[in-house]
Amino acid sequence: MEILQRPQVRTPLPGPKAKAILERDARILSTSYVRPYPFVPAAGEGVWLRDVDGNVFLDLMAGIAVNTTGYAHPRVVEAVREQAGRFSHVCFSDFSSEPQVGLAEQLDRLAGGGFRVYFGNSGTEGVEAALKVVRYHTRRPYILAFTGAFHGRTLGSLALTSSNSKYRRGFAPLLPGVVHVPYPHPYRPPFGARPEDAGQVVLDYVEHLFKTKLPPDEVGAVFFEPIQGEGGYIVPPAGFLPALEKLARKHGILMVADEVQTGSGRTGRFLASAYEEIDPDIVILAKGLASGYPISAVLFKEELSSWPPGAHGTTFGGNPVAAAAAVATLDLLEGGLMANAFEVGTYLRDELTRLQAGFPRLGDVRGRGLMIGLDFVKDPDTREEDPELRDRVAEAAFRKGLLTLPAGPSTLRLSPPLVLSRDEASVALEILADVLKALA
Numbered sequence: 001m002e003i004l005q006r007p008q009v010r011t012p013l014p015g016p017k018a019k020a021i022l023e024r025d026a027r028i029l030s031t032s033y034v035r036p037y038p039f040v041p042a043a044g045e046g047v048w049l050r051d052v053d054g055n056v057f058l059d060l061m062a063g064i065a066v067n068t069t070g071y072a073h074p075r076v077v078e079a080v081r082e083q084a085g086r087f088s089h090v091c092f093s094d095f096s097s098e099p100q101v102g103l104a105e106q107l108d109r110l111a112g113g114g115f116r117v118y119f120g121n122s123g124t125e126g127v128e129a130a131l132k133v134v135r136y137h138t139r140r141p142y143i144l145a146f147t148g149a150f151h152g153r154t155l156g157s158l159a160l161t162s163s164n165s166k167y168r169r170g171f172a173p174l175l176p177g178v179v180h181v182p183y184p185h186p187y188r189p190p191f192g193a194r195p196e197d198a199g200q201v202v203l204d205y206v207e208h209l210f211k212t213k214l215p216p217d218e219v220g221a222v223f224f225e226p227i228q229g230e231g232g233y234i235v236p237p238a239g240f241l242p243a244l245e246k247l248a249r250k251h252g253i254l255m256v257a258d259e260v261q262t263g264s265g266r267t268g269r270f271l272a273s274a275y276e277e278i279d280p281d282i283v284i285l286a287k288g289l290a291s292g293y294p295i296s297a298v299l300f301k302e303e304l305s306s307w308p309p310g311a312h313g314t315t316f317g318g319n320p321v322a323a324a325a326a327v328a329t330l331d332l333l334e335g336g337l338m339a340n341a342f343e344v345g346t347y348l349r350d351e352l353t354r355l356q357a358g359f360p361r362l363g364d365v366r367g368r369g370l371m372i373g374l375d376f377v378k379d380p381d382t383r384e385e386d387p388e389l390r391d392r393v394a395e396a397a398f399r400k401g402l403l404t405l406p407a408g409p410s411t412l413r414l415s416p417p418l419v420l421s422r423d424e425a426s427v428a429l430e431i432l433a434d435v436l437k438a439l440a
């Protein structure tokens with residue numbers, strides 16, 4: 001596919017072919033699928049996606065923060081082709097092989113060392129495995145998590161998820177023993193606190209729980225996202241995560257970093273935890289790890305590896321084709337994509353912050369690297385969330401050929417492939433400025 005410098009929308013949206021597929025989709029597919037706008041992909045290259053009607057879109061959503069190296073990166077395509085030509089499954093739970101062993105070694109090095117690695121197929125499976133490591137190793141019944149968190153939708157991870165009650169409605173009872181505390185949102189601090197106290201009030205609340213109802217020596221772990229993803233791309237205040245780590249260490253509580261969305265270079269570092277210099281006991285990766293091929297990795301500290309053979313496993317986990325795609329992805333990240341995510345992400349966020357000055361209903365611009373959230377409000381003084389405006393911005397951007405996604409109650413998330421260039425980011429900025437002029 002030729003690389004275009006601008007989106008090209010030539011048909012009404014959806015075009016006739018997309019419309020026909022969506023009509024069939026509506027008749028046969030599970031009604032649980034969300035279709036935020038009528039986009040039906042046909043092919044992609046880099047950050048550009050063509051739909052089935054030949055319209056070309058600039059992609060700032062990357063299949064929900066997944067396609068790290070963009071579409072059809074030649075190095076990833078080559079790695080997949082080579083591995084598929086050798087073997088695509090033998091069952092890594094039973095038989096060791098390359099490229100998985102090499103991938104585990106590379107992940108351990110990138111995450112700072114001292115880990116063992118377990119492979120699954122998806123983020124939620126990674127979270128389930130992490131829950132089992134915690135349970136098995138600590139034998140403690142309670143888990144701490146944050147409101148606004150998203151950790152997946154299988155019944156264990158769903159007990160941790162708390163970003164929207166629609167994910168839980170109708171599915172109770174869930175895993176018992178999960179206690180949620182508010183996430184320290186600097187823009188909308190919990191307990192009516194001042195923004196500068198957002199972290200401290202949460203820590204105080206955790207200590208209060210420890211004194212009044214939650215014996216800290218019975219808490220196995222605290223699960224956290226270093227930047228809340230589905231909850232609205234919320235960066236916690238500087239110093240919060242190290243203080244949480246200190247409190248957890250005091251009570252022998254494991255720190256579990258869910259880096260499913262923040263990890264794999266998206267924020268400009270391999271792990272977003274690195275920004276706060278914390279040292280999680282367990283790290284969960286998925287989404288962007290293999291540029292779109294399904295794999296998750298749970299990295300847990302050597303000393304937590306007490307479970308015996310057979311205690312956990314899965315038929316497809318660590319699929320060799322996905323693992324080969326992950327190795328190619330990590331090589332590209334180390335070869336410059338992480339640096340690009342930081343550089344282009346900083347440019348994009350700075351420019352959006354500049355743009356924000358003219359649009360008071362764009363209440364907050366936040367994020368790290370190429371994980372950027374735009375929070376829309378009804379009124380900048382009350383900071384009341386404006387989900388309708390956010391949805392209208394996403395819809396209008398789509399009609400102009402720019403793909404974005406919502407996150408949280410009122411945030412538009414920008415999570416493009418990490419190959420996004422400065423020029424491509426400028427095109428996105430122009431479109432967003434036009435949309436805001438028309439709507440905000």
Ligand code: PLP
Pocket residue numbers: 064122123124125127150151152153225229230258259260261262286287
């Ligand atoms: N954890 C986080 C932080 C996520 O953002 C997600 C998905 O959005 C998950 C876990 C679940 O991953 P999956 O959808 O691959 O099961």
